[in-house]
Amino acid sequence: xxxxxxxxxxxxxxxxxxxxxxxxxxxxxxxxxxxxxxxxxxxxxxxxxxxxxxxxxxxxxxxxxxxxxxxxxxxxxxxxxxxxxxxxxxxxxxxxxxxxxxxxxxxxxxxxxxxxxxxxxxxxxxxxxxxxxxxxxxxxxxxxxxxxxxxxxxxxxxxxxxxxxxxxxxxxxxxxxxxxxxxxxxxxxxxxxxxxxxxxxxxxxxxxxxxxxxxxxxxxxxxxxxxxxxxxxxxxxxxxxxxxxxxxxxxxxxxxxxxxxxxxxxxxxxxxxxxxxxxxxxxxxxxxxxxxxxxxxxxxxxxxxxxxxxxxxxxxxxxxxxxxxxxxxxxxxxxxxxxxxxxxxxxxxxxxxxxxxxxxxxxxxxxxxxxxxxxxxxxxxxxxxxxxxxxxxxxxxxxxxxxxxxxxxxxxxxxxxxxxxxxxxxxxxxxxxx
Numbered sequence: 001x002x003x004x005x006x007x008x009x010x011x012x013x014x015x016x017x018x019x020x021x022x023x024x025x026x027x028x029x030x031x032x033x034x035x036x037x038x039x040x041x042x043x044x045x046x047x048x049x050x051x052x053x054x055x056x057x058x059x060x061x062x063x064x065x066x067x068x069x070x071x072x073x074x075x076x077x078x079x080x081x082x083x084x085x086x087x088x089x090x091x092x093x094x095x096x097x098x099x100x101x102x103x104x105x106x107x108x109x110x111x112x113x114x115x116x117x118x119x120x121x122x123x124x125x126x127x128x129x130x131x132x133x134x135x136x137x138x139x140x141x142x143x144x145x146x147x148x149x150x151x152x153x154x155x156x157x158x159x160x161x162x163x164x165x166x167x168x169x170x171x172x173x174x175x176x177x178x179x180x181x182x183x184x185x186x187x188x189x190x191x192x193x194x195x196x197x198x199x200x201x202x203x204x205x206x207x208x209x210x211x212x213x214x215x216x217x218x219x220x221x222x223x224x225x226x227x228x229x230x231x232x233x234x235x236x237x238x239x240x241x242x243x244x245x246x247x248x249x250x251x252x253x254x255x256x257x258x259x260x261x262x263x264x265x266x267x268x269x270x271x272x273x274x275x276x277x278x279x280x281x282x283x284x285x286x287x288x289x290x291x292x293x294x295x296x297x298x299x300x301x302x303x304x305x306x307x308x309x310x311x312x313x314x315x316x317x318x319x320x321x322x323x324x325x326x327x328x329x330x331x332x333x334x335x336x337x338x339x340x341x342x343x344x345x346x347x348x349x350x351x352x353x354x355x356x357x358x359x360x361x362x363x364x365x366x367x368x369x370x371x372x373x374x375x376x377x378x379x380x381x382x383x384x385x386x387x388x389x390x391x392x393x394x395x396x397x398x399x400x401x402x403x404x405x406x407x408x409x410x411x412x413x414x415x416x417x418x419x420x421x422x423x424x425x426x427x428x429x430x431x432x433x434x
Contacts, residue, residue, distance in 0.1 A: 001017065001018065001019050001020065001023055001075055001078070001079070002017075002018050003015055003016060003017045003018065003079045003082075004016040005083060008109070010111075010301060010303050010304055011111060011112045011114060011300070011301050011302075011303045012109060012110065012111050012112065012303050012305065013085070013109075013110060013112060014107060014108070014109050015076070015079055015080075015091075015107070015108045015109075015110070016096070016105065016106075016107050017075050017076065017079055017105070017106055017107075017108060018103050018104070018105050019071055019075050019103065019104040019105075020103055021101050021102065021103070023075075024067065024071045024104060027067040027070050027071050027074075028051070028063050028064065028067050029051050030067070030070075031063050031064075031066035031067035031070070032049075032051045032054040032055065032058075032063050032066075033047055033054075034066060035054055035058055035062070035063065035066055036048070036049040036054050039054075039057075039058065041053055041054060041057055042057070060100035060101075061099075061100060063100075064098065064099075064100055068095075068098070068104075069400075070400075071104060072093055072106055072108075073400060073401050073402065074401070076091060076093075076108050077401050079108075080110075085112060086112065086113040087110045087111060087112060087113060088111050088112070088113045088114070088303070088306055088359075088362075089110070089111050089303070089305050089306045089309045090110075090305075090309060090402060091108040091109060091110035092108070092109040092110070092305060093106055093107070093108055094106065094107045094109075109305070110305070111303030111304075111305045111306050112303070113359075113362075114299055114300045114301060114302055114303070114359060115299070115300045116297060116298070116299050116359050116360065116362075116363040117297065117298040117299075118293065118297055118360070118363055118364065118367065119293060119296035119297055121293070121364075121420070121423060122423075124289060124292050124293060124420075124423075124424060125292075125424070126285055126288045126289050126292065126424050128281065128285060128425065129281055131274055131277040131278050131281055133270050133273045133274050133277065137273055138266050138269050138270055138273065139249075141269050141273070142249050142253075142265070142266070142269065143249070145253070145257060146246050146247050146249055146253060147244075147246060149246075149247050149253065149256060149257075150244045150245060150246045150247070151244070151245040152164060152242040152243070152244060152245075153242065153243050153245060154240055154241070154242055154243075155241045155242060155243040156207075156208070156241075157207060157241065158205050158206065158207045158241070159190060159203060159204055159205060159206050159207065159238075159241045160190070160204065161190050161191055161200075161204050162190065162191050162243075162244060163190050163191075163241055163242060163243055163244065164187060164188065164189050164190065164241075164242040164244055165187070165188045165190065165203055165206065165238055165239075165240070165241055165242070166185050166186070166187055166188075166238070166239040166240045166242070167183075167185075167186050167188060167203070167236050167237060167238050167239060168183070168184050168185065168186070168236070168237040168239070169181075169182070169183045169186050169234065169235075169236055170182050170234070170235045171232050171233070171234055172232070172233040172234075172235070173227075173230055173231075173232055173233070175233075178227070178232065179334075180331075180335065181232075185239060188200060188203060189244075190203060190204055191244075196216065196218070197216070197218070197219060197222075198216045199216065199234075202214050202216070202234070202236075203236065203238075206236070206238045206241075207238065207241055208238055208239070208240055208241060209237075209238060209239075210237075210238045211235070211236065211237050211238075212234075212235075212236045213233065213234065213235050213236070214233075214234050214236075215231055215232065215233050215234070216231075216232055216234060217229070217230070217231050217232075218230055218232060224335060225335070225336045225337060225338075226335060226336070226337045249262065250262055253265075282421075285421060285424075286417055286421070289417075289420050289421070289424060290357045290360060290361075293360050294353075294356055294357065294360060297356075297360060299356055299359060299360075302352065302355055302356065302359070306355050307348070307351045307352055307355055308351075310347075310350075310351035310352075310354045310355050310358075311344045311347040311348070311351045313354075314347045314350060314351060314354075315340070315343065315344065315347070318343075358409075358413075361412070361413045361416045361417075362409075362412075364416050364419070364420065365412050365415070365416050368419065370412060370415050370416055370419055371412070372408045372411045372412050372415070376411055377404070377407065377408055377411065380407055380410075380411055381398045381404075381407060384398055384407070385398065
């Protein structure tokens, strides 16, 4: 295997890597075996067909395609090791030449690890706040739990601010129907703030079969960006008015929620709120530690590919969050009237901050010998496998160098965060004793 290295601007390098046929021969055989496990090769059981039979039926180029990722990953990481360069983020790969029984030539553009100079970590001061749960917080949760147990009874009267309405709602802007602004049998609780500010107030006093038309101005910072700051006309038809009968906050409510009495329920809620508050405080401490280090750290130019990688992660997280809430990404973008490219541009500042935090974490680990042992890595990989026991792709993915590197980085980052927290808290304890 041979390669050429070329330095680019913005702390990047370009590697032209050539892999000879004899160097990827075993990869082709393993790829053919994988193909034969999911393809019917006449006369052979899955995974048992010899290479020549798979080649004859499937074709060499498809075997090459199957093996390509493995060949590229191994040769790239070997080249980086030989050059003794420290890279960051995933390389951008472009195939220059690929044909069976010929040299494989590809170009890898990758970012070099920026130089990071940490401030004196002994001077980083972060105060940990005590978490105290007030009785009013527990009472608020109890009231919300009571609302969830409320009985809804049809009321043959006009609605008050304590009722629920079932309505048909149509929204218009300049006499044109708002896309997605129609809702049939929409439920509105008049004692709660609606996602359309002011709607609940307009509905008080309406009864069954009543109709009403009115205009509301959406706030300029409303999350529905295409409606923010706009005057929207509403047409409402009331189907039913429901009176909400809430249970008394006593032992009967506690029993309905699986607890013996109200005292036990309050104690349980207090513990849960304390635990939730402590978790939020730990997260706040982590953010503040990194923010204070970033204020005084010196980091040279961060390669664009690193920032782009962070943007991709942020978009994946957004997509996952929307899917969890049953919202399609395309509809979300349509509501915002933005493209993926525009969303990526919005991520610029956040991605830059995340990239800097990741660099800080790596530098702290480097300067303080915070490593990931083979045992720790193997344990985490086994945990991932057990989480997805029937997924063969997971089994294959955790063998890939870049996946292993990502898992190791995640473990290392957790250890760095724990180390920084301990350092800050120990320092504060010593200062208190003095």
